[in-house]
Amino acid sequence: MDGYRIGQLAETTDISTETIRYYEKIGLLPQPIRHPNGYRIYKHESMRRLKFISRAKSVGFTLNEISMLLSLNLSSKNKCSETEAQCREKIAVIDSKLHELVEIRRALELLVEHCAKTTNDGNACPILEYFETGEEIK
Amino acid sequence: MDGYRIGQLAETTDISTETIRYYEKIGLLPQPIRHPNGYRIYKHESMRRLKFISRAKSVGFTLNEISMLLSLNLSSKNKCSETEAQCREKIAVIDSKLHELVEIRRALELLVEHCAKTTNDGNACPILEYFETGEEIK
DNA sequence: TTTGACCTTAAAGTATACTTCAAGGTGTAG
């Protein structure tokens, strides 16, 4: 065989064989070729695709959104401007996600920095205190 | 009334009243005080909390993870080192999310840049072509 | 040739995060 079987793909991508078959069923992963014995045979492309899916999932994209991201295609000059618009739209979504992450990260950073020198009454939520304001907790 | 009713909170946070009640039910949002007529009366704090929840959700944190983020508390010197460790853990998670987003963003940027000058056969996925490799599509 | 790790399918079950439904109380404006 000159490809990966589903189990090998599962191991290298950290996505279970059941999930891989599920992704195929819902059309997120293209149907691979089959060995005469019926086994699925995957190419490197499928591995990249699965890794992309798991990365995109980790930053809050749904399987549907990921499917759309993966199908951003430049099939003709005509459709290209459409693709470009969709890309810009997705970039804007990503930028806002980046912004949220940076803010949450900053709140956590401040919390760590002041950790040693601060105590509180156990009721307030320092994360919210820091979030957006950056002001010290009492 | 010197607070917000659930409907006002819903409108300013873009989270439905049903969802707000759901968050309260699962303990993600503290129970607010009640007006003698039974209505929930919220303080500004609840608004900040809800906005934080929706931001954290948009970057792929589950309600459970968000709950943990919100409860990162400095209740004593003793627990502080524990909090600090948890913060650092969360920061590492955020950094990996930031990394994924930047990579996906870059792939989209490259796709837009080359949009005008490129066509392809309609089968390949340019996103995957660009992702990680950054090489031009043929 | 049998054991055991792999693969196949379809269907049912589960976790998370809501959303809708039903039945009713509250409060202000005309």
Next chain:
DNA sequence: CTACACCTTGAAGTATACTTTAAGGTCAAA
């Protein structure tokens, strides 16, 4: 006082994303 927009509850329903179950075929090693 009667609309009508708001609020209350608990329970049932839904969408998404898997996960498990059942029943069986494949294949390399002992």
